[in-house]
Amino acid sequence: MASSDPIHVGVLFSSNGATATIERTQAFATFFAISEINAAGGINGRELIPIYYDPRGIPRHYQSFAERMIRDDKVNVIFGCYMSSTRKAVIPVVEKWRKLLFYPTPYEGFEFSPHVIYTGPAPNQNSAQLADYMTRHFGARIYLVGSDYIYPYESNRIMSDFILETPGGKKLAERYLPLDASEKDFIPIVRDIKAKAPDFIFSTVVGKATRMLYQAYADIGMDAAKTPIASLTTCEAEIAEMGCKIAAGHITSAPYFQSIASEHNQSCLARFRQQFGEEIEPNMCWEAAYFQTQLFAEAMREAGDDSYEALLPRLLGREYLAPQGKVAINPANHHTRLNPRLGRVNAAGGFDIIAESIAGGVEPDPYLVSHTGEEWSSLQYQLETKHG
Structure with missing residues (x-):
């Protein structure tokens, strides 16, 4: 693959269904981060392109769309899922194909997968x-x-x-x-x-x-x-x-x-609203979806590759200044130090x-x-x- 080829990433949040109110904010946060990454020159000069499907809040749809993203769209990384039932539907897929899921939602804990980066809070x-x-x-x-x-x-x-x-x-x-x-x-x-x-x-x-x-x-x-x-x-x-x-x-x-009164947070909110208006309300899940995409981009710039084997070592232990403050991926359990x-x-x-x-x-x-x-x-x- 030429170094100028675009990088495709999966975006798997619902625009319809019971949890669409929050999942739409997560999708827009991901698109916002991707637009910022591309405006800054992409990842080592390569454009980041989202592949988006709407699973409508149905766990089996998350699973089938994850399979399609990996098999047909050739993505190595998926940003997605809100409900735990949807995350649990996707985990066997990323484990089977040796891909990576970034999960930006508070959840119940008591789980570890080497193929998931958990960016929402644990209990x-x-x-x-x-x-x-x-x-x-x-x-x-x-x-x-x-x-x-x-x-x-x-x-x-x-x-x-x-x-x-x-x-x-x-x-x-x-x-x-x-x-x-x-x-x-x-x-x-x-x-x-x-x-x-x-x-x-x-x-x-x-x-x-x-x-x-x-x-x-x-x-x-x-x-x-x-x-x-x-x-x-x-x-x-x-x-x-x-x-x-x-x-x-x-x-x-x-x-x-x-x-949160920090200049860093208020600047991020202003940029988002300038681009997307007032319809989407930023929230904890929006913020996690935003910073995990930026964190992925930083890690890939170092790795030069978005394959699981190349990317994961650059993610574990990585710090990032998110709108909430400094966060970091814990290398032992793939969850995130939060505030x-x-x-x-x-x-x-x-x-x-x-x-x-x-x-x-x-x-x-x-x-x-x-x-x-x-x-x-x-x-x-x-x-x-x-x-x-």
């Missing part, structure tokens, strides 16, 4: 901080509600472990709804929440159903200031969809919020950052090897609570 980078903050500020009686697939079940199991290790911790209920749930499906759940009077609600509801949960919660007269919904997944994109009046007061744990934060939705629909990790961030521990008993605390993660 010790979002669940642990959220459990600690919520129990210290609101109490330890929790109501869990989630969508009916892998990530919510596993995240609720992990959150339950954190809560039950807390003095006075109690799980009041654990409920699940289908991804295509309707407004009426949430009415009995929020009524049950009101009757049981938890200290807070832990939501792993995703996609279009997120708005329905928060709307039903507001309609029944629950007060977010006293009994907030705490989430790992509700971000700026869902808030824009539901409206700030419904979202205000609720809390999310994530390494990235648009409100955990907690944000509370304000009246304007943005996030006020109420806690964040100290400089240097938190190393990924996807198996929660070192997090048992009293170690599951704010001291372990060194959160700095901000008041005001």
Whole structure:
């Protein structure tokens, strides 16, 4: 292959289906990074060209499109997947063909594939901080509600472990709804929440159903200031969809919020909006999709090749200044050192950052090897609570 030939990469996010609101932001973040890379001369003079398919949120489509990308489009790297069920559908494909998947989404941990780079937070980078903050500020009686697939079940199991290790911790209920749930499906759940009077609600509801949960919660007269919904997944994109009046007061744990005041972040947001307008709301998944594409390009410039064997050694241990701050790929587990934060939705629909990790961030521990008993605390993660 001549050195001037373009480099094709796979982009596998849904523009339709239950989780399209977030996946569209991930796709646009990837296209944005690719446009910046090409504007700066490409990768060693070679243009980066995305090969995009819309799997419509259906796991078997992710799998078949991944096969097509690799077999017919000759891609060596795929950026994609949101739900864990879709990631798990693609992993056997990249392992079989010895290719690489970059996965930019918070997930439940307890997984390793040598053919995946995980750039979203593991449980010790979002669940642990959220459990600690919520129990210290609101109490330890929790109501869990989630969508009916892998990530919510596993995240609720992990959150339950954190809560039950807390003095006075109690799980009041654990409920699940289908991804295509309707407004009426949430009415009995929020009524049950009101009757049981938890200290807070832990939501792993995703996609279009997120708005329905928060709307039903507001309609029944629950007060977010006293009994907030705490989430790992509700971000700026869902808030824009539901409206700030419904979202205000609720809390999310994530390494990235648009409100990060750094010049680096605000410049990145300005460039994105100049190119793509206001339709797409940047969020934690958008940011991970953006920085993983840039990180790939840096590694490939060194490798001179996007084959798995050439690229992987240049990725492992690599640092990058992302909009959230410095990140790095952990060479032992292929997950990413990130900068955990907690944000509370304000009246304007943005996030006020109420806690964040100290400089240097938190190393990924996807198996929660070192997090048992009293170690599951704010001291372990060194959160700095901000008041005001």
